[in-house]
Amino acid sequence: MILTDDEQRMRDGADGPATAAAMDLLVRYGEALDAERLCTVRNVAGTTTQPSPVKARLVAEGGWDRAFSIINLDADETLPIPPMAVPTCQLQQGFGPDSVGTVPYPEEFVQLQSGGEAFMGARGVSVLATCTPYQVGNLPVRGEHCAWMESSAVVYANSVLGARTNCEGGASTGAASLTGRIPCWGNHHDEQRRGTHLVRATTPVASFRDWGLLGYFVGDVVQEARPVVTGDLALPDLTDLKHFGAAAASSGGVEMYHVPGVTPEAPTVEAAFGGGRVPDAVVFGEAEKRAAYARLNDQGSDEDVDFVLLGCPHASLDQIRDIARALDGRRLAAGTELWVMAPRALAAVAERSGHTAVIEAAGGRVLTDSCPAMSRTAPVGTRTFATDSAKQAHYLPAILGIGAWFGTTAECVDAAVTGRWRGELR
Numbered sequence: 001m002i003l004t005d006d007e008q009r010m011r012d013g014a015d016g017p018a019t020a021a022a023m024d025l026l027v028r029y030g031e032a033l034d035a036e037r038l039c040t041v042r043n044v045a046g047t048t049t050q051p052s053p054v055k056a057r058l059v060a061e062g063g064w065d066r067a068f069s070i071i072n073l074d075a076d077e078t079l080p081i082p083p084m085a086v087p088t089c090q091l092q093q094g095f096g097p098d099s100v101g102t103v104p105y106p107e108e109f110v111q112l113q114s115g116g117e118a119f120m121g122a123r124g125v126s127v128l129a130t131c132t133p134y135q136v137g138n139l140p141v142r143g144e145h146c147a148w149m150e151s152s153a154v155v156y157a158n159s160v161l162g163a164r165t166n167c168e169g170g171a172s173t174g175a176a177s178l179t180g181r182i183p184c185w186g187n188h189h190d191e192q193r194r195g196t197h198l199v200r201a202t203t204p205v206a207s208f209r210d211w212g213l214l215g216y217f218v219g220d221v222v223q224e225a226r227p228v229v230t231g232d233l234a235l236p237d238l239t240d241l242k243h244f245g246a247a248a249a250s251s252g253g254v255e256m257y258h259v260p261g262v263t264p265e266a267p268t269v270e271a272a273f274g275g276g277r278v279p280d281a282v283v284f285g286e287a288e289k290r291a292a293y294a295r296l297n298d299q300g301s302d303e304d305v306d307f308v309l310l311g312c313p314h315a316s317l318d319q320i321r322d323i324a325r326a327l328d329g330r331r332l333a334a335g336t337e338l339w340v341m342a343p344r345a346l347a348a349v350a351e352r353s354g355h356t357a358v359i360e361a362a363g364g365r366v367l368t369d370s371c372p373a374m375s376r377t378a379p380v381g382t383r384t385f386a387t388d389s390a391k392q393a394h395y396l397p398a399i400l401g402i403g404a405w406f407g408t409t410a411e412c413v414d415a416a417v418t419g420r421w422r423g424e425l426r
């Protein structure tokens with residue numbers, strides 16, 4: 001791997017031992033990937049504060065310097081961690097103090113995380129605490145090289161924003177935040193961003209649920225390749241694209257897609273394929289839509305619903321407002337809980353706008369920082385949950401061993417109010 005003079009200087013220890021360890025990690029990582037050089041990045045989205053038993057032990061042994069050194073720098077010893085060299089944000093993490101009493105999450109983890117936030121905040125990290133940093137001010141420009149974690153955020157950054165990032169991990173983002181570098185491979189290169197598959201919708205894709213179903217289908221078909229999606233598509237909004245990408249990154253490993261005329265690197269179908277051959281289309285018709293719906297509901301058998309989860313990826317303000325409207329004047333069924341996961345910054349706006357009061361008056365909660373899949377927690381005694389998120393319907397049954405129903409936001413709110421699942425694909 002070719003290093004610039006500045007990168008070699010960092011590797012030799014000019015900026016201290018933690019930065020040297022970070023550069024050493026990036027060189028080992030880059031060589032394993034056959035990357036020839038490092039990209040300069042000025043936007044890192046990673047996770048350091050997320051609690052775990054291992055982290056609790058490391059912090060007890062040597063504080064957050066030790067936890068960061070071992071977990072985020074792959075070092076053998078405790079190194080003093082300096083301020084981050086480039087703008088860095090904390091993605092989703094565990095639940096925070098305001099969830100105590102609602103979420104059955106270990107209080108020792110809540111306290112551990114608070115200590116981590118103080119440590120990382122003092123080193124310049126913005127504790128956005130959301131899987132959707134792009135909803136709360138972290139918006140890289142088109143063409144900007146980044147180092148982001150979180151599959152749903154990565155696919156959004158590449159596809160919707162036109163930024164360039166691979167799906168990084170805790171160690172590579174930790175190293176990137178101290179050096180402003182990341183191996184230059186994969187999605188950082190023009191030729192790795194061009195479409196590989198053409199998908200044509202012959203059935204209308206016109207709602208938030210439809211975009212989730214289309215994403216779930218597409219991910220299954222292309223796996224880690226790059227779909228170009230055309231056909232009977234209503235103009236999506238950013239919330240639809242958030243759902244589409246998260247679904248495609250769940251059933252497959254999609255990190256980049258194009259919707260010609262909508263996403264920035266695909267003014268036309270031909271441009272999406274970089275001027276190369278346009279392949280024959282894979283069809284998303286009524287049968288494929290029904291098959292995707294059936295797959296997302298194959299963990300549902302008991303129509304009694306005791307938990308409704310909305311906001312995966314974390315809800316937009318429009319979603320929170322729509323949930324409040326659907327709940328206005330209603331009351332959750334006894335024994336049923338409803339959680340809306342949201343970025344903390346948007347939760348503050350939702351509260352100020354009165355949406356949170358409506359949701360709470362019905363018996364629901366707007367929660368921040370985390371989600372059931374990330375924190376492996378749900379209301380005590382949950383047997384079956386309902387969600388409007390393809391990603392949560394895909395993952396949560398396996399993580400928590402519970403049944404799942406997938407449908408529209410309105411169907412989920414109705415399930416919370418009646419305690420019964422009545423969703424169907426009409």
Ligand code: F3S
Binds near residue numbers: 131373374
């Ligand atoms: Fe976010 Fe959790 Fe979904 S981290 S993308 S709400 S699985």
